[in-house]
Amino acid sequence: MSFEPPKRLVNALGEVRDDGASGWLARLPEILQEAVERLELTVERVHVPGGRSSLVVLVRRADGTPAVLKLAPERFRPEAEHAALTHWNGLGAVQLVGDGGDLLLERLHPDVSVRSLPEAKALLEAAGTLRRLWVDPPSWRSCETVADRTGRQAEAMRATAATEPEVVPLVDAALTARDELLVAPPEVRLLHGTFRQSKVLAGERTPWLAVGPDPVVGECAFDLARLVRDRVEDLIASPSGAATTRRRVKRLAESLDVDQERLRGWTLFRAVESGVRALRVGRERDAELLLEFAGWL
CATH class of the missing domain: 3.90.1200.10 (Aminoglycoside phosphotransferase (APH), C-terminal lobe)
Structure with a gap:
């Protein structure tokens, strides 16, 4: 999948001076493509400016439900975010959708x-x-x-x-x-x-x-x-x-x-x-x- 990672993400990862993060950024199109195919998603657009530590993608699930796919390098502990969101189970926080360990989230209003x-x-x-x-x-x-x-x-x-x-x-x-x-x-x-x-x-x-x-x-x-x-x-x-x-x-x-x-x-x-x-x-x-x-x- 061909796309330009948001400049905010590129700049932030450049600051951490971590080979793992820079390698992740280089592989990001392939990482996104693999996740989209595995989860049977349709990409609408990459959210810009997005985050400083993750790629945020507006997607639709196979049944047409809007969702958000979030991808982050290991340095930024996506597994800990997943665990916390699971524990909150939607109380005060965005809710996980689907099964597995992916950060596939309910669609909020990302610009508000x-x-x-x-x-x-x-x-x-x-x-x-x-x-x-x-x-x-x-x-x-x-x-x-x-x-x-x-x-x-x-x-x-x-x-x-x-x-x-x-x-x-x-x-x-x-x-x-x-x-x-x-x-x-x-x-x-x-x-x-x-x-x-x-x-x-x-x-x-x-x-x-x-x-x-x-x-x-x-x-x-x-x-x-x-x-x-x-x-x-x-x-x-x-x-x-x-x-x-x-x-x-x-x-x-x-x-x-x-x-x-x-x-x-x-x-x-x-x-x-x-x-x-x-x-x-x-x-x-x-x-x-x-x-x-x-x-x-």
Whole structure:
């Protein structure tokens, strides 16, 4: 099957510097063709811009039902996403269709996310969706823990700080916050892992459903932290951005019964981690925004 992978996916996979991911990208037309034939699908179109870690294809099943086929390299743990979606079974999240281990999903409205709503309404709808995902984790271990994931990230942050001295104070603050937060987490839940407004799409079964989890097991504040910095470019551009951020932390913590200081701490860690990672791969503008945001916390 001949097609051009979305530029967003190509650029993102280029940043990870992984031979397996680059090899997967080179074989992607053949991988897609094999999946389409095996699942008896008809391709409508590749969704653009799509994701940063997967190819998203709008398809129809043999009976004409619209669906979405998602393909991702092993680096991005598609088996963990499948396991989490199976566990949620459509509660707050997109539902798997068909049998087997493929990421064949119910068709939502891929171009309509809560990010299209006014900011206050978007945060409210996104938070309500996230709450439904916080369930007891499965008894079988299919997802990494917050401690494991942030441990890997902490190592990379230290390595970058060794060559970028200007980020050392923020990295030190973020790592200290992580160490303190991991001592006694208040609960252990199955988390989305990469939740933000653009990960909540309009659906038919319910108005909004979450997509694209990178699931992890841990405390709820870790999951909510990524939502705090949504529309970070608007926050940075606003003269009241710092005050708005602090109000957002307070409002989200109260609305979802999460400890405000724990939410602030995880928001700091995740913003610094993302900013340092952006700096490492040459996305300097993203790094500047994220690290300025982190400085407000």
